[in-house]
Amino acid sequence: MSTLYEGEHLEQELAGESFAAPATGSVLLHIGLVAVVVALGLLRGLFHPATWGGPAAGGAIRATITTTIPLPNDQPPNQNVLATEHPSPAPAPPTPAPPTKEAVDETAIPVLGKQKLSAPKAAPKAAPIKEPVKPDVKPTPNKQPVQKPTNKAEYGEQAANNIPRAVQGITTPGPTSITEGDFGSRFGWYVNQINRKMAQTWNKFEVDPRTPKGARVYMTFVVARDGTPSSVQLDKSSGSPTLDRSCLRAAQRVDTFGPLPPGYGQSTLNVSYYCEY
Amino acid sequence: MNSSKNPVMHKKYLHFPISFFAFICLCAASLSAQDWVHAGTNLGNARIRIASADFKPVGDDPQTPALKATFDATLYNDLSNAGIFDMVSKSLAPQETPGSPQEIHLPQWSAAPANASMVAFGALSALGGKLVVYGWLDDAGNAASPVVLTKQYNEAASQEMARTIAHRFADEIIARLGGGINGIAETKIYFVNSRSGSKEIWVMDYDGQNQHPITHLGTISLSPRVSPDNSRVAFASLGKEGWSIRMFSLDLGRVVGFPGGTAGGNNFSPAWSADGGKVAFSSARSGAPEIWVTDANGNGGRQLTSFRKADVSPAWNPKTNAQLAFVSGRTGLPQIYTMELDGSNVQRMTDGGYAISPSWSPNGQFLTFSWNRKYGPGAPGGQDIYVMDIASKRWMQLTHESGSNDFPCWAPDGRHIVFERSSGGHAEIWSMLADGTEQHQLTKGGSSFMPNWSWK
Numbered sequence: 001m002s003t004l005y006e007g008e009h010l011e012q013e014l015a016g017e018s019f020a021a022p023a024t025g026s027v028l029l030h031i032g033l034v035a036v037v038v039a040l041g042l043l044r045g046l047f048h049p050a051t052w053g054g055p056a057a058g059g060a061i062r063a064t065i066t067t068t069i070p071l072p073n074d075q076p077p078n079q080n081v082l083a084t085e086h087p088s089p090a091p092a093p094p095t096p097a098p099p100t101k102e103a104v105d106e107t108a109i110p111v112l113g114k115q116k117l118s119a120p121k122a123a124p125k126a127a128p129i130k131e132p133v134k135p136d137v138k139p140t141p142n143k144q145p146v147q148k149p150t151n152k153a154e155y156g157e158q159a160a161n162n163i164p165r166a167v168q169g170i171t172t173p174g175p176t177s178i179t180e181g182d183f184g185s186r187f188g189w190y191v192n193q194i195n196r197k198m199a200q201t202w203n204k205f206e207v208d209p210r211t212p213k214g215a216r217v218y219m220t221f222v223v224a225r226d227g228t229p230s231s232v233q234l235d236k237s238s239g240s241p242t243l244d245r246s247c248l249r250a251a252q253r254v255d256t257f258g259p260l261p262p263g264y265g266q267s268t269l270n271v272s273y274y275c276e277y
Numbered sequence: 278m279n280s281s282k283n284p285v286m287h288k289k290y291l292h293f294p295i296s297f298f299a300f301i302c303l304c305a306a307s308l309s310a311q312d313w314v315h316a317g318t319n320l321g322n323a324r325i326r327i328a329s330a331d332f333k334p335v336g337d338d339p340q341t342p343a344l345k346a347t348f349d350a351t352l353y354n355d356l357s358n359a360g361i362f363d364m365v366s367k368s369l370a371p372q373e374t375p376g377s378p379q380e381i382h383l384p385q386w387s388a389a390p391a392n393a394s395m396v397a398f399g400a401l402s403a404l405g406g407k408l409v410v411y412g413w414l415d416d417a418g419n420a421a422s423p424v425v426l427t428k429q430y431n432e433a434a435s436q437e438m439a440r441t442i443a444h445r446f447a448d449e450i451i452a453r454l455g456g457g458i459n460g461i462a463e464t465k466i467y468f469v470n471s472r473s474g475s476k477e478i479w480v481m482d483y484d485g486q487n488q489h490p491i492t493h494l495g496t497i498s499l500s501p502r503v504s505p506d507n508s509r510v511a512f513a514s515l516g517k518e519g520w521s522i523r524m525f526s527l528d529l530g531r532v533v534g535f536p537g538g539t540a541g542g543n544n545f546s547p548a549w550s551a552d553g554g555k556v557a558f559s560s561a562r563s564g565a566p567e568i569w570v571t572d573a574n575g576n577g578g579r580q581l582t583s584f585r586k587a588d589v590s591p592a593w594n595p596k597t598n599a600q601l602a603f604v605s606g607r608t609g610l611p612q613i614y615t616m617e618l619d620g621s622n623v624q625r626m627t628d629g630g631y632a633i634s635p636s637w638s639p640n641g642q643f644l645t646f647s648w649n650r651k652y653g654p655g656a657p658g659g660q661d662i663y664v665m666d667i668a669s670k671r672w673m674q675l676t677h678e679s680g681s682n683d684f685p686c687w688a689p690d691g692r693h694i695v696f697e698r699s700s701g702g703h704a705e706i707w708s709m710l711a712d713g714t715e716q717h718q719l720t721k722g723g724s725s726f727m728p729n730w731s732w733k
Contacts, residue, residue, distance in 0.1 A: 193456055
């Protein structure tokens with residue numbers, strides 16, 4: 001009897017329960033839960049108390065699309081060789097204030113012997129009548145005429161160039177210009193090579209970003225027969241010392257531009273090069 | 278009852294893994310190797326647009342057409358491999374084959390669709406076993422004085438000489454238009470090849486042509502390094518004393534003595550200084566592998582590093598000859614270091630991962646090496662070639678997702694890098710520009726390793 005009980009018990013344990021009904025119930029319950037969540041969300045969406053982005057206060061901010069942003073223009077520096085005659089406008093100093101009358105304290109107790117109260121009551125009556133009538137005419141004293149300072153800055157936008165510049169035979173457009181007249185027309189490919197090599201070695205990140213766009217620094221160097229540059233000198237500063245230094249360093253960094261063309265008779269070549277930021 | 282239920286339950290339990298696996302397969306089907314595009318602003322300057330015209334055949338020698346075809350193809354490939362030209366494709370070039378400056382119509386070449394700013398053209402003739410080539414380089418924009426370069430060559434008539442003359446003419450053009458840096462068309466690449474059964478030292482032209490063996494030692498020879506004057510090749514070879522550095526004389530055609538490279542039986546990776554006076558290599562004769570320097574004849578050996586972990590793979594700074602880059606395991610995984618020639622001022626270059634095989638660029642500014650950054654902090658990846666600016670330690674990855682890339686070596690113009698790419702046990706030699714573009718496979722057969730570019 002006991003073995004039979006154990007056997008049946010064992011069989012029941014090993015038989016395994018059917019889980020079809022509970023499983024479907026569970027799935028249905030889950031679906032029901034999801035449906036309730038979705039329905040609540042939809043209902044809330046339909047009957048939303050607060051409208052987001054509406055015209056009411058606390059709603060959206062309208063953004064207008066513009067085509068330009070009114071930043072101040074970056075003025076490229078004037079490439080004129082001469083200084084301009086237009087002084088830059090600086091505000092004139094305020095006109096000297098008219099001497100104010102000493103403020104009289106009516107409540108002050110006059111100290112005998114030291115201070116006399118003027119009669120403030122009589123003056124205001126007479127003042128509005130008299131002063132507009134009186135013309136403000138003063139006899140001009142006989143003094144040397146003093147040139148009044150205009151209080152405007154006397155400098156122009158462009159620094160005057162004092163370095164004498166030879167007439168340059170610019171035959172190839174671009175930053176390089178050769179003083180020997182026909183080199184650019186005969187060996188344009190070599191001038192292109194100088195341009196290319198300098199553009200390669202110039203590190204624009206060395207320049208202070210506050211330098212105005214279009215600022216140019218002119219420098220000169222001498223190219224030897226084997227193409228090595230030497231005598232790198234600053235010709236005309238751009239006003240930005242970092243730009244000047246970066247351009248000079250670029251020329252010093254170049255090992256060689258390539259040997260000078262054999263058709264060119266001289267032993268060196270003078271090159272004027274500008275770096276434009 | 279039990280047995281009837283169990284198979285049903287097994288089937289149900291199998292459903293989940295099968296569907297999961299199918300789901301993963303579906304996702305994996307959309308993954309594939311990424312294409313890489315390099316873009317940016319101010320990436321280098323505008324390349325010179327050059328047209329390599331077909332040379333005019335002169336005379337009716339039967340050898341001429343075949344030699345001319347080789348010459349034209351080699352010249353075009355050399356100019357396009359230089360990395361500084363924008364080639365006018367042959368289909369856009371005008372139909373004429375000018376043989377001299379009087380015959381060429383430059384406005385045709387500078388107009389659309391060719392838009393060439395330079396034209397290389399000339400005449401070729403094979404007469405009586407001699408190959409005579411006249412070549413000109415004209416500036417197509419300069420009508421007044423167009424001729425930039427004029428060359429004449431006279432060699433024996435053979436395919437190899439046709440290629441050699443094309444290489445020389447291309448090198449002249451590259452040297453003239455490339456800002457004074459000599460072209461690489463006449464340089465050679467030395468490498469290890471095992472197709473003969475054992476790993477021997479081979480040599481080939483820089484474009485993969487003309488591969489032939491140099492050594493026939495019948496044993497394993499690794500890491501060939503040619504001397505700066507192209508007279509000797511140093512390599513590591515397994516002999517009866519163990520691994521030793523040996524010298525092969527290209528002038529004599531046989532192995533010559535190198536006494537300093539044998540002691541210890543554990544000598545690897547030789548490296549020549551740029552003046553050819555010293556050889557650096559790694560030797561374990563004092564215990565752990567350290568960097569040793571001897572002179573070019575193998576005398577006067579001097580130990581430079583003395584850290585107890587391995588210091589291997591030296592590479593000289595070719596510009597100053599006063600610094601060495603090497604691989605050291607002193608922090609665990611191998612990293613790239615640089616040091617002065619007396620062993621001082623050891624600087625660490627890489628910050629993690631697994632970095633090996635440094636090579637110093639000819640202008641002294643960059644290091645190229647093989648790096649797997651997956652070992653340390655950084656983006657995951659395989660073994661790839663990187664270029665690092667030594668002064669700022671900023672690096673750039675050149676190869677992506679294309680097998681395991683190792684043993685990079687700079688070309689003497691500083692514009693190209695040759696390296697070994699291996700995947701699935703097959704190793705080939707590839708070359709590319711130093712920015713990772715224009716990767717070309719140079720060898721076939723799956724058995725080429727450890728390339729080394731000659732100095733000139």
